[in-house]
Amino acid sequence: REPPRVALVCGSGLGALAEELTEPITIDYRDIPHFPRSTVQGHAGRLVVGRLGSAPCAVLQGRFHLYEGNAPSQVVIPVRTMALLGVHTLVLTNAAGSLRPELGPGHLLVIRDHIDLPGLAGRSPLVGPNDERFGTRFPSMTDAYDPALRRLALALAPKELRARSGVYVGVGGPSYETPAECRYLRRAGAHAVG
Missing domain, CATH: 3.40.50.1580 (Nucleoside phosphorylase domain)
Structure with a gap:
């Protein structure tokens, strides 16, 4: 409904932040063309778009790692996708x-x-x-x-x-x-x- 302006990439244990979004729309990574698969425990592998406070926001529940067999060019696909959607602020988190x-x-x-x-x-x-x-x-x-x-x-x-x-x-x-x-x-x- 509204392009996100802020995106948060949630690391291990932080995916519950997506529950704070209002009017959430949830999309499994496997349903997004070219997104790698998240194989790490605690990384749900979902994109949740909604509002966090007054900001249109996207929360990526999990990310991708080189050690999962991904090439560096694959690991950045979600970040580049967010940029193409109009995101101007990216918050990266991890444990x-x-x-x-x-x-x-x-x-x-x-x-x-x-x-x-x-x-x-x-x-x-x-x-x-x-x-x-x-x-x-x-x-x-x-x-x-x-x-x-x-x-x-x-x-x-x-x-x-x-x-x-x-x-x-x-x-x-x-x-x-x-x-x-x-x-x-x-x-x-x-x-x-x-």
Whole structure:
């Protein structure tokens, strides 16, 4: 009925946010052409469109991972679909492992920067023919995470979440990191890993 302006990609355990939408329309990923299949437990594999407060919103209940056998170009299909629908604000969420003792369970990390280890090794969704609808061949990553939205998230986060900003490092998975890998990633400046 109304194109979404905001999209939220829900990671493990966060899909229940879709229940907050009013006038929801639910579509299974398998019914959306070219969407990969979500195979991770806790990722329902549904797109729910409705209103969250006053905002027309899309909630993606689950996402796709390289370790599920997807190519980087497949993993970004939902995000690119949202852009084509008119979404201008994208919120990505996930459950991640802390690399810092001050970031225990229940803390909220608002990402200010990232280290994309698969991307640095050539497993980037930007590899291949460039589609100008989604931006330039070499996008600036200086403010990949909108500074104004980060400030807003930190200001509005409930006190009990002990929100702070930090650096997220993405790895290929699906295994957890070894103690040596965690020490390495911590020294590289990362606060959380997934």
